[in-house]
Amino acid sequence: MAKQLLKGNVAFAEAAIRAGCEVYFGYPITPQTELLEHMSSRMPELGRVFLQAESEVAAVNMVYGAAAAGARVMTSSSSPGISLMQEGFSYMAASNVPAVVIDIMRGGPGLGNIQPSQSDYNQVTKSAGHGDFHPIVLAPSTVQEAIDLTILAFDLAEKYRTLVFVIADGTIGQMMEPAELPEMRPVSTERPTWAVTGARDRSHNVITSLFLGAEQLEQLNLDLQDKLLQIQQAGEVRYDEAYLEGAEVVIVAFGTSARVAQTAVKRMREAGLPVGLFRPITLWPFPEKEIAELPKRIPALKAIQVVEMNAGQMVHDVREAIAGQVPVQFMGRMGGIIPVPEEIEEKVRLTLTPAQMPATLKESSNGRVAH
Amino acid sequence: MAVSPTDQKIMNAPAVVKEEIVYQRPVALTNVHTHYCPGCTHGTAHRLVAEVIDELGIREDTILVASVGCSVFAYNYFEVDACEAAHGRAPAMATGVKRVHPDKVVFTYQGDGDLASIGMGEIMHAAARGEKITTIFINNAVYGMTGGQMAPTTLPGQITTSSPFGRDLQLCGAPVRMVELLSNMDGTAYAVRRSLHDARHTIQARKAIRTAFEAQIKGLGFSIVELLSSCPTNWGMTASESLDWIRDSMIPTYPLGDYKVAPELVQSRK
Numbered sequence: 001m002a003k004q005l006l007k008g009n010v011a012f013a014e015a016a017i018r019a020g021c022e023v024y025f026g027y028p029i030t031p032q033t034e035l036l037e038h039m040s041s042r043m044p045e046l047g048r049v050f051l052q053a054e055s056e057v058a059a060v061n062m063v064y065g066a067a068a069a070g071a072r073v074m075t076s077s078s079s080p081g082i083s084l085m086q087e088g089f090s091y092m093a094a095s096n097v098p099a100v101v102i103d104i105m106r107g108g109p110g111l112g113n114i115q116p117s118q119s120d121y122n123q124v125t126k127s128a129g130h131g132d133f134h135p136i137v138l139a140p141s142t143v144q145e146a147i148d149l150t151i152l153a154f155d156l157a158e159k160y161r162t163l164v165f166v167i168a169d170g171t172i173g174q175m176m177e178p179a180e181l182p183e184m185r186p187v188s189t190e191r192p193t194w195a196v197t198g199a200r201d202r203s204h205n206v207i208t209s210l211f212l213g214a215e216q217l218e219q220l221n222l223d224l225q226d227k228l229l230q231i232q233q234a235g236e237v238r239y240d241e242a243y244l245e246g247a248e249v250v251i252v253a254f255g256t257s258a259r260v261a262q263t264a265v266k267r268m269r270e271a272g273l274p275v276g277l278f279r280p281i282t283l284w285p286f287p288e289k290e291i292a293e294l295p296k297r298i299p300a301l302k303a304i305q306v307v308e309m310n311a312g313q314m315v316h317d318v319r320e321a322i323a324g325q326v327p328v329q330f331m332g333r334m335g336g337i338i339p340v341p342e343e344i345e346e347k348v349r350l351t352l353t354p355a356q357m358p359a360t361l362k363e364s365s366n367g368r369v370a371h
Numbered sequence: 372m373a374v375s376p377t378d379q380k381i382m383n384a385p386a387v388v389k390e391e392i393v394y395q396r397p398v399a400l401t402n403v404h405t406h407y408c409p410g411c412t413h414g415t416a417h418r419l420v421a422e423v424i425d426e427l428g429i430r431e432d433t434i435l436v437a438s439v440g441c442s443v444f445a446y447n448y449f450e451v452d453a454c455e456a457a458h459g460r461a462p463a464m465a466t467g468v469k470r471v472h473p474d475k476v477v478f479t480y481q482g483d484g485d486l487a488s489i490g491m492g493e494i495m496h497a498a499a500r501g502e503k504i505t506t507i508f509i510n511n512a513v514y515g516m517t518g519g520q521m522a523p524t525t526l527p528g529q530i531t532t533s534s535p536f537g538r539d540l541q542l543c544g545a546p547v548r549m550v551e552l553l554s555n556m557d558g559t560a561y562a563v564r565r566s567l568h569d570a571r572h573t574i575q576a577r578k579a580i581r582t583a584f585e586a587q588i589k590g591l592g593f594s595i596v597e598l599l600s601s602c603p604t605n606w607g608m609t610a611s612e613s614l615d616w617i618r619d620s621m622i623p624t625y626p627l628g629d630y631k632v633a634p635e636l637v638q639s640r641k
Binding site for chain 2: 022023025049051053054055057058059061062063064065066067068069070071073087088091095196197198199200201203204205206207208209210
């Protein structure tokens, strides 16, 4: 199929449809609403299910029901809505049902605003609900990747019977880029054997997250942890890298931050500065091993520079991976502000030639946080 | 030796006397002991629902969405496919199931804390959408599972573990009458209140449960049967006292009756 100019949110929606998403439940929230709107016209057109729920809480529990019923199901929301959906995420994780969630992140906490942000990193990768679990988390940085990762999300969800998040900030949701959509996959009406479909010629199936016996619940947790380990070891870690050769500073960033960082890196390389870029695509499982190996791979490496649109969330995973081999610095913007290449460049230049640091420049100037 | 007429009669009788089964466990119930307290009417309600499922021949096409409360383990007691919803969310989860399987019979089984308090939003909107599901609503005027706290359905002045001075209407408002509320929704096809305090009312409850499932099967919209039920443990009464309390104290606040019956169902009941 030829490339076409597509808005991020529409691309997410249409990619889900092409991936064979059968059922969608959602609730309007900026900056993801176009996704829901696209679903509202396309799904009925194709004889599939679209339902606007009365709340994010209801939407996620409808998703839980549809997933329990064995359907390929998706929801989408933005940060405050994701907070409301956490109840359902936890139940779905406990009962091992697959579903896809798109989170088009906005500035928080609270109502915050509707500008782009990456402040849901911790919430989604580490605490998508109560209890011990991680969803798979994919982070696109272009509209094309939004399409490709949404399709991958459905495959991973069903392969591992797990929740898969695709998280992008409002920029990716709202911007238009040329991108190519895949052919339509057929919708499978075959239901998994564990699903609730009516107990015909078999004993009844039960989907539950309630296990009152301590040993029983510990076993469920052990099984869940086994599954998470399997995902981590099964080659599901995805990342991208550029200009790593001879890099003295490697910028680690995802999503829109990575795109801005890429511009900064390209410019600095053109100016002869040894700077590289490492972009995690799976935020969970996190490319921990790959980041840990960066200092060995690149003997010239002096420091890692993490750039995020939050107060420093992924940076902790990077620090854990690097484990003190080289300093890990952080620069972030919040409140819906997207960092500009110049400020990243300024930060990197200071690392490369610390002697040149002007006495008046404070790291927290201009609203930036750094640590 | 001569054979007496009596012996002759015995010898001529068929070897196996066919017995007529007049009462047995419905196929839609599993063969396990429930965890319900003695004197609780959850067991009665389960049996009525299971009998109706058997009678309608829909066991293999029925999906239960259990809720949070005393009936949380309902999925262990019904021999139908089942899932267990988060507290109050059974109507939302049932919506998800029904939209995937529009040809199946989907029902929720919810208590008053679950349905009338934390799940008020989900039940109202399921009805508003005319969701083709059936809700069996057990109203026993308290939170049973957590030990008898005040529910939205607790009677004025009723002492519970979280209203030790009696339900104060100035502080907590008045009891919520759910079927009356739900009967105002255009999407509701059937909304009635019945009681399980004696045999006559239990038979009426059974009929209502059947009609509620029929409303769903006919695709008429949302259907609900509220059942006034006993909770001797949390009410601090004997089983028989608690049945009297339903009759004498609950029914005046929660009048029994048909609050909404779709015209198509009036025809079918004749």
